[in-house]
Amino acid sequence: MVTSRDVARLAGVSQSTVSYVMSGRRSISPETRRRVEEAIETLGFQPNAGARALASQRSQVIGLVVPFAPGADMTGVLPFIETITKCAREEDHNVILATEDEGAEGLTRLSDQSLCDAIVLMEVGSKDPRIPVAAGLSVPVILIGVPDDPAGLYCVDLDYTLAGRMAVDELASSAHDRVVLLGYPRDVMARDVNFVRRFLRGAEESAAAHGIAYVEVSPPDTSRAGAEAALDEALTEQGPGGGRLGLVVPDPQLIQPTLQSLLDRGLVPGRDLSVIGLCTDRTAETSTPPVTNLSLEPRDVSRRAMRILFRLLNHESVPTASTVELVTPRLTLRQTSLPAR
Template sequence: MVTLADVARHAGVSPSTVSYVLSGKRSISEATRRRVQHAVEELGYHPNAGARALAGRRSHIIALVVPLRTDVYVPIMMEIAVSVTMAARQHGYDVLLITNDEGPDGVRRVAASGLADGVILMDVELDDERIPVLREQGIHASMIGLPADSTGLSCVDHDFAAAGAQCADHLADLGHRDVAFIGYAPAVYHRHAGYAERTLTGFRERALERGLRFLHRPCEGTYESTAGTLARILADRPDTTGFVVQNENAIGPLLQLLPTSGRTVPEDASVVALCPEQLAEQYAPGLTAVTGPAQELGRVAVDQVMRRIAAAERGTDPEDELVLLAPVLTPRQSSGPLLTPVPPARRR
């Protein structure tokens, strides 16, 4: 199927110029207009998106690309998806769900078919393969996540670097000097998921500033994998007294396993998690947690897409937007001042 990008390459212009020629919503030189029209006729370019642009109509649909992975925390993803749906309805839009297993081809299919006026991507990787397609096709889009290069994009995300730094500061302020960061499964880091890598970077940089000795250990999140991760941490650093957990599935197992290693929470070991507020409140002792507003992510992403659509209709270039939502650390009973210089297991 011939795409708008094919026409642009054939005519030697940008995809946005082709879009402006088809819509007639921006003044284009006669020579450029003739080149584009010749390319359209020669390639047989007749997608639905082009027909809608010529008619000046919208589909009033936003495509939301949701992750289908075993290593993502599904409740948060669903909360964001619901938020996107509710925010879209306030603009008179419906939401079309697309799974991320389609990758760049799924985004390209939506653009070519004209099914949606805009796209929202979730689970954004640092070098996300879908982003070049968005730029190539000139799709109105927002990222719920922050890629390595956000040029020409609208993005919204939690400030994961700041969240990681808050965890390091909290443990350092309580007197802990040996700490461990229990992260997501290795596959999450291998695919360079932005939320995982930015949190770890923020934690690592602040830990170094505060003079903390730290370990990072990926973890699958099952009881067995968490037990193995904790055993390796204590074998490598027996004096570890502070634990930061980003993998939500590992929180419960860790709180169960620490007492069996001779460490009472929070007297001998402090635990800080990066997780939703409702999850933190489920545990006993109450879980010290860094949280962020998941629903706000969906609302901001929809607003960003709508502004880009409106700018195109006015014939103006959309403004790039980067919104980072500030994290909040809420101290509870799972963290406290370091009362003993060495864990009980070492003293014995």
């Protein structure tokens, strides 16, 4: 088995120099670093994780706390996990998953047992009881989400307030007479997830600014039956001869059931009414029909979060004017938008 001694011999340096190159704990000249890295690649050296952790006093692991609850959109979570894992590997770190249902005790376990060097916390509640605990941990914590009180923690997220405004702005600009927001399921509303309130606030503000009729309908769940029930209420609110109707669907799991339910009723999105979804571009492109969407930008959000996290981990300054960094959503018009009148 190849050891660091073999790497040192091939590179013509001491074994401690090899250790310093791998840990980054001392400044090494570019030429020496190049020789060591070439020797590592030539020999196919894989440092022992346990030994490296002892030497660097780091676990080389990032803890990722993911949402895990009935009705959670795990498909939407996957781009975050994939991008966070990729960013961690680029910094020679692995990722350990913990689930949201562990609560504050899960955060304490990750930190106190030295299982990770830093923590990424997803799906943050508006008044999340984990935040005070996270702020007191000995490892850096970054939030994907913006609670009412971040307690000094760095937060990165999509600008959901702007997304809500952009959806209604688009419908108002194309002369829609009424907007119905097929909102988040009742269990999500009950959890008071921070982005839900922000999106709804943005949509309401835009509707008020444009003076456009606006109604929110909360489906019982994300099933086909839930979409049907929400549409029944939405179309009843519309009434006969109600002019141009625009539906805004912020829950990605409801988009396809809503589109299919409309088609089954003989209502064609893009001909009889408009539909705008809040989802990834991939979900929008593969829906039937392809839906106009505001992108969730999960990869951009994840990359920005990890960039800040590693700066905190390496005790570097974070070049942001605020501890909250919001990513601007992108609106892409597809087949479900009525042409401007």
